[in-house]
Amino acid sequence: MKTKRIFKSIIACSVGISMLSGCLNLDEELYGRLSPETYYQTEEEALSSIVGVYQYLAYMSRAGGDGWRIGEFGTDEFFCPGRASGGWYDEGNMQIMAHKITADNARLETCWGTYLFPGIGAANAVIASMESSPMKDELKALIAETRALRAYGYYYAMDYFGNVPLFTGAKVDANDLPKTASRKEVYEFVVKEFAEAAADLPSIKEVNPASYYPRLTKEAVYTALASVYLNAEVYAGEAHWADVVTMCNHVIGTNAYVLEDKVGDCFLATNESNSKEVISSFAVDPSKGVDGNEFILYAQHALDQKKYNLAFAPANGYCFTDDALKRYEEGDERLELLEYGPQYYQDGVTPLCDDKGTQLVLTTIKDMVSAQDNEGYRVLKYSPIGVAWSGSKADNDYILERYSNVLLMKAEALFRQGIQLDEALELVNQVRRRSNLSDWDGLTLKKIEEERAREFIWENQRRRDMIRFGSYFTDTWFYKTGVTEEWRGIYPIPAIQLNNNPNLKQNPNY
Numbered sequence: 202m203k204t205k206r207i208f209k210s211i212i213a214c215s216v217g218i219s220m221l222s223g224c225l226n227l228d229e230e231l232y233g234r235l236s237p238e239t240y241y242q243t244e245e246e247a248l249s250s251i252v253g254v255y256q257y258l259a260y261m262s263r264a265g266g267d268g269w270r271i272g273e274f275g276t277d278e279f280f281c282p283g284r285a286s287g288g289w290y291d292e293g294n295m296q297i298m299a300h301k302i303t304a305d306n307a308r309l310e311t312c313w314g315t316y317l318f319p320g321i322g323a324a325n326a327v328i329a330s331m332e333s334s335p336m337k338d339e340l341k342a343l344i345a346e347t348r349a350l351r352a353y354g355y356y357y358a359m360d361y362f363g364n365v366p367l368f369t370g371a372k373v374d375a376n377d378l379p380k381t382a383s384r385k386e387v388y389e390f391v392v393k394e395f396a397e398a399a400a401d402l403p404s405i406k407e408v409n410p411a412s413y414y415p416r417l418t419k420e421a422v423y424t425a426l427a428s429v430y431l432n433a434e435v436y437a438g439e440a441h442w443a444d445v446v447t448m449c450n451h452v453i454g455t456n457a458y459v460l461e462d463k464v465g466d467c468f469l470a471t472n473e474s475n476s477k478e479v480i481s482s483f484a485v486d487p488s489k490g491v492d493g494n495e496f497i498l499y500a501q502h503a504l505d506q507k508k509y510n511l512a513f514a515p516a517n518g519y520c521f522t523d524d525a526l527k528r529y530e531e532g533d534e535r536l537e538l539l540e541y542g543p544q545y546y547q548d549g550v551t552p553l554c555d556d557k558g559t560q561l562v563l564t565t566i567k568d569m570v571s572a573q574d575n576e577g578y579r580v581l582k583y584s585p586i587g588v589a590w591s592g593s594k595a596d597n598d599y600i601l602e603r604y605s606n607v608l609l610m611k612a613e614a615l616f617r618q619g620i621q622l623d624e625a626l627e628l629v630n631q632v633r634r635r636s637n638l639s640d641w642d643g644l645t646l647k648k649i650e651e652e653r654a655r656e657f658i659w660e661n662q663r664r665r666d667m668i669r670f671g672s673y674f675t676d677t678w679f680y681k682t683g684v685t686e687e688w689r690g691i692y693p694i695p696a697i698q699l700n701n702n703p704n705l706k707q708n709p710n711y
Contacts, residue, residue, distance in 0.1 A: 493594025
């Protein structure tokens with residue numbers, strides 16, 4: 202049973218990792234409460250603290266976390282309208298969705314001040330303590346693991362905010378607060394940290410996948426590096442397509458990963474540690490009070506309580522429109538993960554009706570401020586089937602990266618270089634065949650972008666993709682009716698952070 206897996210047991214035993222929750226912002230003197238008197242004496246002690254760093258990073262995939270939401274808001278696949286029946290209207294959300302964000306946006310501040318930099322600070326403290334431990338040599342792999350987690354935090358910080366403070370110490374001098382580093386400097390740091398961490402991490406071929414899951418392997422870090430290199434022109438003004446291919450080949454060459462029969466199989470609560478497609482993910486175990494997956498709560502219509510025999514009524518929040526739905530071809534099995542049009546019980550025959558006998562018919566969004574409860578289509582990747590529930594929290598682990606992304610990243614990098622075009626086409630067609638689609642006979646950048654959009658809807662890939670392909674600025678869709686200035690490709694530094702640290706500089710034009 203997954204609740205008996207070693208890593209989850211450590212999570213459950215170390216809910217007291219709140220010792221690290223004192224790591225709030227860069228303007229604090231301490232990133233954590235570790236000190237020279239509390240250096241790690243055993244590997245188990247170190248791992249129990251590393252778990253806390255994982256938990257911070259999990260908010261980049263968590264349904265209720267602004268670390269994930271600000272990566273989806275502003276794209277053409279994710280909306281959260283206010284409801285005529287009450288609830289959900291949030292001016293901060295509306296700003297991001299309309300590409301009119303300001304520095305006082307609460308969603309940005311939550312991401313920066315509650316998740317990203319506290320997680321980076323926690324990693325700094327754990328790394329400092331391990332490196333000062335008398336067991337330092339024995340902790341080499343754990344130090345690498347934590348460096349990779351910190352690099353992930355800086356990857357998101359660089360992606361969202363561009364120019365951010367770059368600090369790796371365990372303590373901040375209140376009289377010499379960190380200064381803003383350029384996006385390129387942060388990019389170079391992230392690449393260096395990922396590369397050096399990968400060298401000291403075990404390969405998926407060297408561990409027992411079920412017992413080691415869901416910790417980072419070499420291949421997980423190579424996948425992260427491929428993603429960073431894929432966007433290098435955005436971050437640093439220089440193309441690294443060949444490096445994308447190299448990183449992807451490191452993963453592909455292990456022969457440890459394959460595509461699942463269906464995309465949805467990756468997201469089943471019953472398949473997480475057994476999936477041959479999932480490369481990196483975050484463990485949850487709500488039965489032990491260790492987080493929980495709330496995609497069902499946040500996204501589904503209240504009548505899905507009947508459909509799936511839930512103990513709670515979903516809150517009818519996140520949804521998408523025709524702009525994303527129209528990308529899918531007839532017969533695409535990924536449509537099985539989307540809810541749109543007339544709704545039925547799980548038998549696919551019995552209409553799903555309200556107490557008055559009216560069948561639920563999901564339509565596209567017509568009103569962002571006062572939408573009807575049936576407006577907006579839903580994504581149901583994290584299936585409620587086979588879930589062990591704790592209230593509204595499911596035990597599906599959060600998925601960060603999948604093998605299909607490795608295939609599509611390599612295909613794009615080959616295509617952009619104009620080399621091995623037959624191989625690039627075959628990689629894309631592998632992903633298409635899995636979803637019961639016919640092979641293409643040629644590629645374009647637009648086709649690659651749209652295949653990625655179909656494959657990774659609501660997996661926090663779309664914003665990066667749209668910026669890289671340019672559609673984030675030039676395309677229009679529901680609630681974004683004009684061209685976006687390119688400087689809006691990065692968010693403003695939250696105003697409260699500028700107030701707390703006068704050494705920080707606001708991003709241009711904000």
